[in-house]
């Protein structure tokens with residue numbers, strides 16, 4: 001129960017299950033979900049989300065770091081976990097100890113990992129990243145020699161080759177051209193490896209890629225943001241996906257102020273007329289962007305909008321409740337989500353901050369407790 005909590009995240013597990021069903025219906029034959037649970041499952045809480053997905057039969061996950069992979073193992077996840085990012089040789093132990101699959105970024109890196117594996121008599125699972133044009137991690141698509149050299153390393157077990165698309169969300173001509181080019185290059189790599197007798201699994205798509213180029217999925221779809229029911233930017237059509245997360249906090253105290261009084265840090269936030277402020281128990285230390293200060297952001301209390309007053313503090317904020325009847329200490333203040341007939345979507349916040357939903361969600365901090373909500377009930 002949320003009873004007594006200062007500030008928390010509520011997870012709608014029915015929405016998560018619904019999103020998984022919807023995504024699965026979009027997968028071509030032979031393709032499975034490999035949900036991206038990096039950065040604490042985009043702020044939602046990696047352990048809770050992963051456990052639910054495991055119950056739904058999801059058999060592979062991806063994360064950004066070996067530490068994140070270790071956390072998922074601790075949460076009881078037995079499925080394959082792919083580390084998408086670079087793991088320093090000083091942390092190769094984490095890969096071996098927790099049976100994580102590591103992304104191979106270049107041949108020399110694969111050789112280092114292979115040496116480690118042979119030295120400790122282990123076999124490390126890897127996926128080879130192929131750079132087809134994004135120019136982030138990966139072996140260049142033209143360097144088939146290096147890619148096949150990785151396949152020959154005895155300490156490594158290559159589970160798949162993959163690539164990442166730089167512009168799969170763009171519907172402009174340049175983006176579509178780059179995406180097609182990347183997919184073509186990736187297709188050629190798979191073909192050439194096939195000609196050498198290597199039949200490998202492959203994956204290429206994240207959320208936008210799956211929505212726009214499902215035919216290119218290969219064996220896994222590395223869906224992140226869409227799993228949580230939103231896209232990076234507000235789409236014209238939400239396609240039936242449901243937001244999983246809401247953020248709530250409390251009214252701590254109410255204060256009647258006269259016109260001209262200032263409140264909060266600094267002297268610049270001044271009451272324009274007599275009114276009432278509420279102190280709310282959440283701040284930028286919890287991941288609420290401070291740029292939402294001074295009326296750029298708002299909260300919902302009892303189904304009414306209360307604009308942020310003055311500067312958001314680390315642990316608290318002031319909101320103007322002059323127009324809201326009967327607010328009292330202990331009332332719930334909604335930062336993201338519904339209250340009565342009103343809703344604040346994560347799109348609204350991202351737009352007010354000039355960023356994408358991924359950033360707003362992933363910065364939601366560890367101080368927020370994650371609470372599971374199922375079919376109208378709340379469960380801790």
Ligand SMILES: *Cc1c(COP(=O)(O)O)cnc(C)c1O
Nearest residue numbers: 036084164206207222223224225
């Ligand atoms: C983060 C990430 C994903 C997931 O991206 P979304 O756009 O959130 O679906 C997939 N693949 C890689 C390599 C990533 O870094």
